[in-house]
Amino acid sequence: MPQDREIAIDVRDAVKRYGTFAALKRISLTIRDNEFFTLLGPSGCGKTTLLRMIAGFEDVTEGAIYLYGEALDTLPPYKRPVNTVFQNYALFPHMNVLENVGFGLEMLGKSKAEARARAGEALEMVQLSQFASRKPSQLSGGQQQRVALARALAPRPRVLLLDEPLSALDLKLRKSMQVELKHLQRETGITFIFVTHDQEEALTMSDRIAVMSEGELQQLGEAREIYERPRNVFVADFIGDTNLMEVTVDKVSGGRAQCHLGGGHSLTCDAVDGVEAGARVHMSLRPERLFLSAQPAEPGSLPGTVRETIYIGTDIATIVDLEDGPQFTVRSSNSTRGNARVFEPGQNVAVNMETGAARLLAD
Template structure:
């Protein structure tokens, strides 16, 4: 057994004394010479909606399959409520998985699909039927119990797969991009239902997705992964507002990324400049010193446009294009002698959207705290 590892500073955002459901310690996964996971360490707490987020091929599904027992751990260890589970086969782990493909039995009714796994676990037909009925009620499909899977919509089939996974009352439920096959409107509705279901059951959910908005909508915490490595772990707001590096800032939502030079650091504030002589001030970041060339992230919604500068550090430029996006308007601005910026403004009656003709000289103004220096 591996020794108790020190807790990562990124994990301090959760309340102390919370029971750990899944503890991944220095987990490595190799396929021949290829390393899919590189010493991943993270803790997932009991009754938490935890999301593994990253692009295709980053290792998130590999980690999920290792927790489920479908993949062996090359190095390191995985613990379930303090007990090592590396040697346990999948059917011996109190963990269930919902996959992208719901894999419902086409010749069985909805109720039979949900109860089948319970019978395989040795439950009597009566108990399996009763618990399957409870699970269908939980996902609001009781009225479809006698239907066949082919008579259901995609969203209803997804709920049946959820009910089947919840019926055995697992300690942990793994969800491998279960919403990816649904259309946008249904996917958004199911996001809300999944989060409600997790709170109602108290089961630890571990959700895999490449959709940033999906992760931000549902998660208590998010682990952002890239190339088999953990880039950042934290609550949704921390991940979005305080990204640690260029990858996280660029992958989570939309941002303006630019290279800046740090001129001075005073009172916890960093004075920087970018191309064209534009000067900016933002919160300093540990490890960055005067003279350093680093990246800065500026979220488009934290910027606003005006005809005249409204503060000392307003950036000047010309409007290249305005794009109407329904709720917002995105304005593309070419800074004088510098990079291109995107500014997003709300189209509501209380919003700050204004119309500028292409070529109009404008000032790009920043909310206080909008700039974020990044450790590359």
């Protein structure tokens, strides 16, 4: 992603307190113009609080937030070039779709003719022009979500805030809307700031992701970086599936660490800054970076016994107990071209891994 884009949002040491409780603890990050940026984390981590501070629904206790170089505390919410799409779409039941989309424009002082024209353009953008005369109760959940999106886009904001807008949709529709939202963001050039607790949703849609926990920023980076190179235990465990285990570092040399897994098993991986021999640290191994073969084990592989095989449709997950060691989950593609061999419970196997599959983590 280009690094020289204009900065849309600049959050500098932002703190939000409610009495003695700190919902946000000195968050600093920048969001670029025309970026699909996601705030990701579990419930209560502070992501929606930060979104509401950008929108102007919450004040900043300490620090500052800048919108295209202008301090937000100088801009009341109605003067910010920002719109929000909420979880509940808040459509007016007595108005038809076109009136719902145009209502905000009229409140901004636009003439009825201009509001109607721009509402029509917004509906065309979300492919709902044919439903302009319907009431919200005559629409599906996905269609209502798109009406709410059109209403937010109609005033042509520079920044669009989306607070878990897909959470009420069923899985198939949610996945479809993820693709539509990403396409819409690219088409309009508007900066999207998206809040979700769904890791797959964040990985699918985002240019960059800020992972948050307990009011703190855990890691900020592109989707691939967050998934492939998690900074700490929380990020590795929260983003996708992983085999997370505590290991002992036996030796560090040339940027590589030899680690003991227990039961006489060891493997070598890239070291992390500051790790020394004798340290107890966590290691992450993604299940899809592992593969199974029949024993006897090849050099560098780990012998074990299949505990359970789980058919997931697209994948097959195999749970393996290492001999006197930890338990691994191995995922293989359910494809004749992939590693789709199914091993039965009780069968002796060897766990092999791709180069770079094992990653030490900073606790």
